[in-house]
Amino acid sequence: MAPMDWIHAGWTGMTVVSLMLAFVYLSIWIRQRRLGVYLTFALCSLSAAAIAIFELFMMRTPSPEVWAQLVRWLHVPLAALLVNLVLFVRLQFRASRRSWTAPLIGVALAVLAANFLTGVNLDFREVASLESIRIWNSVPIGVPVGEPNPWIILGTINALLMIAFLIDTVVIVRQRGSVEERQSVFLVCVSIIVFLVAAGTWELIVSTGLIVAPLLVAPSFLGISLVMAYLIGSEILRASEMATSLVTAEARLLETEQQMDLAASVSGQGFWSWDTTGTEPWLSPTARFLLGIAPDEVFEWETYLERVAPDDRRRLGSAINEALHGDGNIHVEFRIAVRGKDVRWLVALGKILFRHDHAPVHSYGVVVDTTERKMADERFRLLVESMPSAVLLVNDSGAITFGNKQAESMFGYAQEQLIGMDFETLMPQGYRSGHADFRRLFAGDPAARNIGTGTELVAERRGGGAIMVEIGLTPIQIGQDHFTIASIADIGERKRMEREAALQRDELAHLSRVASLSALSSSLAHELNQPLTAILSNAQAGARFLAHQPPDAGEVAISFTNIVDNAKRAGDVIRKLRSMLRNDRTEFVRLPIDDVVREVLQILRSDLIDRRVEVVLELAADLPPVKGDRVQLQQVLLNLMMNATDAMAGIAHPRVLTVCTLLAEHGEVEVQVADNGPGIPEPDLARIFAPFVSGKKGGMGLGLSVCAMLVQAHAGMLWATNNSAGGATLHFRLPAYSDALSPERA
Amino acid sequence: MSASGGLIVHVVDDDDGVRTGFTRLLRSAGLDVRAYSTADRFLEEVDSVAPGCVLLDITMPGISGPETLQRLKGKRNVLPVIVVSARDNEAIHKLTHEVGAKMFLRKPVDDQALLDAINWVTKDSSGA
Numbered sequence: 001m002a003p004m005d006w007i008h009a010g011w012t013g014m015t016v017v018s019l020m021l022a023f024v025y026l027s028i029w030i031r032q033r034r035l036g037v038y039l040t041f042a043l044c045s046l047s048a049a050a051i052a053i054f055e056l057f058m059m060r061t062p063s064p065e066v067w068a069q070l071v072r073w074l075h076v077p078l079a080a081l082l083v084n085l086v087l088f089v090r091l092q093f094r095a096s097r098r099s100w101t102a103p104l105i106g107v108a109l110a111v112l113a114a115n116f117l118t119g120v121n122l123d124f125r126e127v128a129s130l131e132s133i134r135i136w137n138s139v140p141i142g143v144p145v146g147e148p149n150p151w152i153i154l155g156t157i158n159a160l161l162m163i164a165f166l167i168d169t170v171v172i173v174r175q176r177g178s179v180e181e182r183q184s185v186f187l188v189c190v191s192i193i194v195f196l197v198a199a200g201t202w203e204l205i206v207s208t209g210l211i212v213a214p215l216l217v218a219p220s221f222l223g224i225s226l227v228m229a230y231l232i233g234s235e236i237l238r239a240s241e242m243a244t245s246l247v248t249a250e251a252r253l254l255e256t257e258q259q260m261d262l263a264a265s266v267s268g269q270g271f272w273s274w275d276t277t278g279t280e281p282w283l284s285p286t287a288r289f290l291l292g293i294a295p296d297e298v299f300e301w302e303t304y305l306e307r308v309a310p311d312d313r314r315r316l317g318s319a320i321n322e323a324l325h326g327d328g329n330i331h332v333e334f335r336i337a338v339r340g341k342d343v344r345w346l347v348a349l350g351k352i353l354f355r356h357d358h359a360p361v362h363s364y365g366v367v368v369d370t371t372e373r374k375m376a377d378e379r380f381r382l383l384v385e386s387m388p389s390a391v392l393l394v395n396d397s398g399a400i401t402f403g404n405k406q407a408e409s410m411f412g413y414a415q416e417q418l419i420g421m422d423f424e425t426l427m428p429q430g431y432r433s434g435h436a437d438f439r440r441l442f443a444g445d446p447a448a449r450n451i452g453t454g455t456e457l458v459a460e461r462r463g464g465g466a467i468m469v470e471i472g473l474t475p476i477q478i479g480q481d482h483f484t485i486a487s488i489a490d491i492g493e494r495k496r497m498e499r500e501a502a503l504q505r506d507e508l509a510h511l512s513r514v515a516s517l518s519a520l521s522s523s524l525a526h527e528l529n530q531p532l533t534a535i536l537s538n539a540q541a542g543a544r545f546l547a548h549q550p551p552d553a554g555e556v557a558i559s560f561t562n563i564v565d566n567a568k569r570a571g572d573v574i575r576k577l578r579s580m581l582r583n584d585r586t587e588f589v590r591l592p593i594d595d596v597v598r599e600v601l602q603i604l605r606s607d608l609i610d611r612r613v614e615v616v617l618e619l620a621a622d623l624p625p626v627k628g629d630r631v632q633l634q635q636v637l638l639n640l641m642m643n644a645t646d647a648m649a650g651i652a653h654p655r656v657l658t659v660c661t662l663l664a665e666h667g668e669v670e671v672q673v674a675d676n677g678p679g680i681p682e683p684d685l686a687r688i689f690a691p692f693v694s695g696k697k698g699g700m701g702l703g704l705s706v707c708a709m710l711v712q713a714h715a716g717m718l719w720a721t722n723n724s725a726g727g728a729t730l731h732f733r734l735p736a737y738s739d740a741l742s743p744e745r746a
Numbered sequence: 747m748s749a750s751g752g753l754i755v756h757v758v759d760d761d762d763g764v765r766t767g768f769t770r771l772l773r774s775a776g777l778d779v780r781a782y783s784t785a786d787r788f789l790e791e792v793d794s795v796a797p798g799c800v801l802l803d804i805t806m807p808g809i810s811g812p813e814t815l816q817r818l819k820g821k822r823n824v825l826p827v828i829v830v831s832a833r834d835n836e837a838i839h840k841l842t843h844e845v846g847a848k849m850f851l852r853k854p855v856d857d858q859a860l861l862d863a864i865n866w867v868t869k870d871s872s873g874a
Contacts, residue, residue: 074750522833526805529832530761533854537767540857544774559770566763609807610833 001557007138011056014218017225018049024232037091041228042086046223047081052218059141059214064127067142070120070547078217079112085192085224086162093185100165107158114151123207125149133213139180141214148207159200162213180238184231191227195220218346225273232350261285271366272350290367309343310333328352330365345374389472390488395481398423398439410490412462428460442484446475459488468492502586505709510583513635514643517580522608524577533571534622538562576603579631586713590737591628592670594619601635601659604645608657613645618660626669626737632710636718639703640673640730647677647728668733676727685720707732754798757781758788759763760806764853768801771857777864785814792825799826800827801860801868804841819846826867830855 004012022045029038061067086104111122119125127146134140168190173185198220206213245405260271261284261433270287278437280299287297292307295351312334319332330350335343350365384391390407392400397478403411403418411418424432450472451457459469472487517524542559545552576599601615602609608615626633641657649657656676680688691705711718716734723729755777755846759765772779778798782788785806802818818827827847831838834852842850848867851860 142787348832523837528833529853530764533832534763534767536772536854537857541767541774543859544771548774553772555774562763562766562770566767569763606805606833609805611838614807628823 011052015049015052015627018045021045040088043084048221049078050077059722064130067494068120068127075115079108083108093173095169095376102298109156111158118151119149159196170720188225191223195224215660268369270367276360276363301317307337323352345371394423394484426459428458448474468495496638513580524608525572526606531566534566535563588627590625592625596633613657615656616658620662626734627737639707645674647675664733667736670733672729672731674729679722682729754778754796756800759803789817800825801828802829804829805831815844828863
């Protein structure tokens with residue numbers, strides 16, 4: 001087989017090279033349609049391949065007519081080549097002015113038109129013959145001989161226009177582009193210019209017959225091919241470098257992400273980041289966990305929203321809306337149902353970044369699990385709500401910041417209304433101004449205390465109704481702020497019961513008095529009898545004096561006076577009796593205890609005589625008065641003395657009742673009622689004051705328990721001792737009179 | 747010698763009003779009266795020679811002492827005792843008996859009853 005000569009080899013080679021380039025660029029374009037520039041160069045290369053094939057046939061054909069036709073059709077891929085070159089440069093470098101496009105395409109089309117319409121082709125009017133030459137021992141090559149076509153000048157103009165365009169491109173890019181770009185634009189445009197110059201000049205020379213040589217374009221294109229190949233190589237290199245650095249960057253980013261997420265997951269926080277141009281937000285693994293989204297699950301807003309608690313969906317939506325239209329800050333709390341578990345409380349905190357026209361560009365933020373705290377809050381709230389007293393939280397300027405359900409029902413204001421209300425609004429009008437001072441005092445010495453115990457503290461409900469209350473105050477500190485917790489109990493019921501109990505006590509005391517006085521009825525009758533006797537005797541004496549001759553008026557007058565005095569005496573006895581029998585309300589007055597002792601002895605006088613009891617009185621001088629109810633203290637002494645007398649009932653020796661009053665410690669007044677009876681057995685000394693304990697046969701045993709109750713009501717003490725000389729003493733002590741509201745023990 | 751045949755009535759009562767009342771009543775009836783506020787006083791001060799009687803309130807403090815009772819009883823031999831009292835019960839009757847009284851009158855006392863009683867107890871002594 002004959003070896004291929006270099007012409008065949010060369011042109012085949014060039015065809016192959018062009019086709020390869022075309023293939024490479026085409027395959028890139030097919031995968032990345034966006035990059036139209038690759039298509040243009042692929043078309044260039046294809047055209048060049050076509051041209052090379054045409055030229056090979058041109059050189060080898062012996063027929064001038066065939067040669068002429070081949071050239072004629074050669075101009076089509078040539079035009080395609082030139083147009084695509086222009087487009088390629090434009091797309092690749094984006095540096096030309098629009099004004100180039102039209103003329104360039106126009107001229108190219110004109111060239112094509114001239115090619116087909118004038119002469120046999122653009123270069124030759126007609127081809128006379130083909131000479132055969134050999135170049136470097138090649139096969140014979142056809143060389144045209146003929147008349148040049150003047151229209152070839154259009155081709156030249158086309159070339160020149162293109163050169164101008166290319167130079168312009170280079171200039172523009174060199175002004176603005178990077179080093180790489182400048183290098184590549186220079187290479188590309190220069191190589192095209194070289195091609196144009198070389199091919200154009202050769203075309204001219206051959207067509208005008210200056211040199212007898214084949215018409216060749218393809219070799220010039222080789223330069224461009226080489227440049228393009230070089231550029232492709234550079235790009236591949238660059239892409240590879242970028243890929244490497246991208247992989248490194250991604251790896252670093254992942255590492256950073258992981259670290260952040262680790263830190264975040266420890267604190268129960270997840271991160272999210274959403275580029276609004278993308279469809280899906282980035283969620284850190286913790287964020288996915290918190291939101292209940294699987295690691296590989298695609299995030300979808302609707303599905304996610306369905307798991308948010310219905311009540312919170314609107315809140316979530318409006319929070320985001322507000323952020324979108326406002327300052328971009330997101331802060332919202334909501335509940336989300338997590339697969340298989342119950343509800344979780346989350347807080348989302350984030351920021352939206354805006355473009356200058358306030359369109360959202362990017363958002364990012366944190367989502368935190370606050371379930372624990374919410375549960376704790378919830379527990380606290382339930383605890384406070386369940387308390388039977390009203391609970392109010394008051395800040396240091398006296399405004400209520402929280403009220404529980406009980407407060408709502410006690411005061412008649414809804415919980416929402418209570419917030420922000422002044423505490424003083426809950427007090428009756430008259431106390432309000434004073435309370436501000438009290439608050440200041442309290443703030444100065446904050447300590448837990450109860451107020452209102454033992455006093456009549458009144459609060460006011462909505463509408464003006466009064467409530468009797470007792471308030472417990474506890475100062476607390478939340479962060480830097482000071483608050484007071486007020487726990488308010490409605491003691492109206494309790495007060496009512498206390499009052500009822502007091503009434504019942506009074507009733508009991510009264511009945512006891514009546515019982516005592518019934519027992520004393522005979523001695524009381526005796527007390528009345530004395531003045532009656534005196535009245536009778538005086539009246540009868542007066543009658544007799546009147547019957548004297550002459551009537552003794554003076555004696556009559558004296559008799560009347562005596563009658564009046566004795567009637568008054570009788571009246572006093574009756575009055576005393578009535579006051580003891582009345583069931584008056586307890587009235588504490590300033591009372592000298594000696595007076596009470598003497599009054600009682602007067603009542604008992606005849607009874608004591610009757611029972612042959614001698615009375616010994618030892619009343620201390622200058623005793624301070626006590627605060628007491630006269631009738632009740634009389635009752636106590638009456639009871640004690642009667643008990644003492646009863647104790648002495650069975651003894652043979654002379655009965656002595658000793659009554660002493662003395663000053664005891666702490667300025668209190670002590671009264672002692674002593675008998676010389678058998679005394680009280682030791683174990684009974686305390687028991688005798690219990691109700692229904694009686695030493696007497698048939699006795700009810702209420703007397704001493706009533707005494708104990710009365711003495712207690714006077715803030716006093718009652719107790720019994722045995723005397724060394726025999727007999728028992730009953731003591732009671734009362735505090736001295738003071739101006740306190742009610743008797744209080746020191 | 748007294749205006750009313752020499753009789754002296756000794757009123758022994760601790761109650762001022764009663765004592766005064768009796769005294770005036772008896773004086774209005776023309777009797778001679780001495781009044782004593784306690785039994786002891788009476789025992790010390792009484793002049794036992796003159797005839798008369800004793801009007802004794804038995805419901806007085808100190809009267810129930812046995813010594814006093816003995817002494818009063820002794821006096822009775824010379825002066826008859828009329829006991830007066832507002833109370834009227836077994837204990838009183840016992841005391842009345844112990845003191846050797848001739849009569850018991852209940853307060854308030856009617857004047858005629860009192861005068862009759864005085865007449866009756868003294869008729870033995872005033873008479874022969």
